[in-house]
Amino acid sequence: MDFYRRVAVVGQRIPRGRVATYGQIAMLCQKPRAARQVGYALGRVLPPGTLPAQRVVGHGGRLSGARSFATPHTQRELLEREGVCFLPDGRVDMVRSAWQTTLQQVQELEALFLQLGI
DNA sequence: GGGATGGCGTTTT
DNA sequence: AAAAACGCCATCC
DSSP, rough: OOOHHEEEEEEEOOOOBBBEHHHHHHHTTTOTTTTHHHHHHHIIITTTSSGGGGGGEEEEOOTTTGGSSTTTTTHHHHHHHHHHHTTTTTSBBBBHHOOOOOOHHHHHHHHHHHTTTT
């Protein structure tokens, strides 16, 4: 499905030290209500390593996918190692670490989708 | 075809 | 604050 290829393209553009939410990725793929399918893409569809999965978190910075990493705290460790900030309650500090996408970047993605025919 | 099931998210108790 | 109820939509029995 083209949607999953888009998820891969978008996910690969999440900068090191930043995180994106499932919903945010769905938006960037032009499918605002497909947050769950993003999760499905990461867990079941895309080959492991296709994109930095540790940088994809739930709304508000929840580490909802931590279970599918090597150990329950692997995701957190990977993120801390690349400089992502955490709050006392264990969520990512989205104010400091969320991936901010500019209109420019969104348009680049659209162009890329078009170019790739996806 | 139809019901269950998600690495989700929002709204309502 | 926490839990449940919905809405969502591709997949998998």
